[in-house]
Amino acid sequence: MQLVFWGTRGSLPMNTPNHRLFGGNTACIGVNAGGDMVVFDGGSGLIHLGSEMVERDRKEIDICFSHFHSDHICGLPFFKPLFDSSFTVRLHSFGTNDATLYDAISGYLSSPIFPIGLADFKAQIEFVEHGADDALSIGDLRVSACPIPHPGGAHALKAVSATNTQANEGKSFVYATDTEHNPAEINASLVAFMREVDMAVYDCTYDDAEFAAKQGWGHSTWQEGLRLAMAAQVKQFGIFHHEPERSDEMLLAIEAQAQEMMPHSFVTRDYMRIEL
Numbered sequence: 001m002q003l004v005f006w007g008t009r010g011s012l013p014m015n016t017p018n019h020r021l022f023g024g025n026t027a028c029i030g031v032n033a034g035g036d037m038v039v040f041d042g043g044s045g046l047i048h049l050g051s052e053m054v055e056r057d058r059k060e061i062d063i064c065f066s067h068f069h070s071d072h073i074c075g076l077p078f079f080k081p082l083f084d085s086s087f088t089v090r091l092h093s094f095g096t097n098d099a100t101l102y103d104a105i106s107g108y109l110s111s112p113i114f115p116i117g118l119a120d121f122k123a124q125i126e127f128v129e130h131g132a133d134d135a136l137s138i139g140d141l142r143v144s145a146c147p148i149p150h151p152g153g154a155h156a157l158k159a160v161s162a163t164n165t166q167a168n169e170g171k172s173f174v175y176a177t178d179t180e181h182n183p184a185e186i187n188a189s190l191v192a193f194m195r196e197v198d199m200a201v202y203d204c205t206y207d208d209a210e211f212a213a214k215q216g217w218g219h220s221t222w223q224e225g226l227r228l229a230m231a232a233q234v235k236q237f238g239i240f241h242h243e244p245e246r247s248d249e250m251l252l253a254i255e256a257q258a259q260e261m262m263p264h265s266f267v268t269r270d271y272m273r274i275e276l
């Protein structure tokens, strides 16, 4: 399984001299296994995946959304395959959120928010709304979901590669953003969902010291991410959904502290590729 981090920032795309190392594209990860691919979220990082997709022969794309906040869907109207009639783009959601997948995307892509609407796309577009307990199969990849606390609802997503291809035997990845933790108790259902996966990324918008002033905003801390990862015995942990103003220097300092607590942890950065 190969992961490509097209966007790792949270809340808002950023581009300053202090965002050179980790990047400023918002949430988008490509999960590849055995020639198959699923994309988790369509933040501004999706634009760069789209540029790569038009060069490939592959004409079917599946994008699963954790939820529909703008930092997770804003890349969609700039995704080049949508303007190419040879592509089929399937958009997926799991469980119930405050809005349906179709209403959220069509609402975002309409006046007065955005001038380009669904009717302007040339690709075949399918909206696929799965139940919370459903699993989606895309070739060698199987995707499932776990509801996580976040305003309006959100779901953590898990991709598991099929066990019948030797190179990808049973590899697993959990994408858990956006979510707010309860400081009084660990999220046991998320720990179970993450248990022993090869890699997990988590909403690390804040640190524990900042969290008290941000309760109710729907986000979590990198220390809580490490607590979850260690409780679930995940093999590698990625700090993800960086607060927009976190500079390269701040993220390097967080990474050093995190690695003292869990050596197999790191801060995810845009365009990083990881083989599991």
Ligand SMILES: [Zn+2]
Pocket: 010, 011, 027, 069, 071, 072, 178, 241
């Ligand atoms: Zn977000």
Ligand SMILES: [Zn+2]
Pocket: 067, 069, 150, 178, 218
């Ligand atoms: Zn959100």
